[in-house]
Amino acid sequence: MISFNYENDFKLPNETQISKWISSVIVTENCKEEEINYVFCDDDYLHKLNVDFLDHDTLTDVISFDYSVGKTLHGDIFISTERVADNAKDFENTFEEELHRVLVHGVLHYCGYKDKTDEDAKLMREKENFYLNTLK
Incomplete structure (x- = not known):
């Protein structure tokens, strides 16, 4: 089950379509x-998570907390809509x-893709x- 949660004023206008798209990716x-669980928030909210849980004192657009077991995907994906707008x-x-890029990026991490090396990022x-090309 994919759910969307909001810690700021943002509201995803097409939750059903995006949920079906993410499910098809999986x-x-x-x-x-x-x-x-997708959680939409602002820079301050995500920065605090980044500092408190990952020991990174930087701004970012997305943080994924992956609780998956093997190929069974479960987790929380936090997205700063402020950072998305700036990016x-x-x-x-x-x-x-x-x-849309950060929405799929988070779930691709759960599917096993990494982005720390140049080759992995590519x-x-x-x-x-x-x-992104499959989203209509």
Whole structure:
């Protein structure tokens, strides 16, 4: 089950469509969907999580807490809508395009993809682009 939660004024306008899309990504990656919670928040909220739980004193757009067991996916994905908006400007994307990228990025981590090395980051970006093209 995919759920969307809000810690700021943002509201995802198309929850059902996005939920179905994320579910299709999970199935395509040969994984099983359990409980995946998306939490939309602001920079301060996500920064505090980054400092408190990951010991990183930086701003970021997405943090995933993965509780998956094997290919059974379960976890919490926190997204700063402020950071998404700033990144959209920096990368010359729309807010919606950048938001969709971080939505799928979080679940791809649960599917086993990493992004710490250049090679892993390249594969992650290819997967993101592939799945972004499947969203109608």
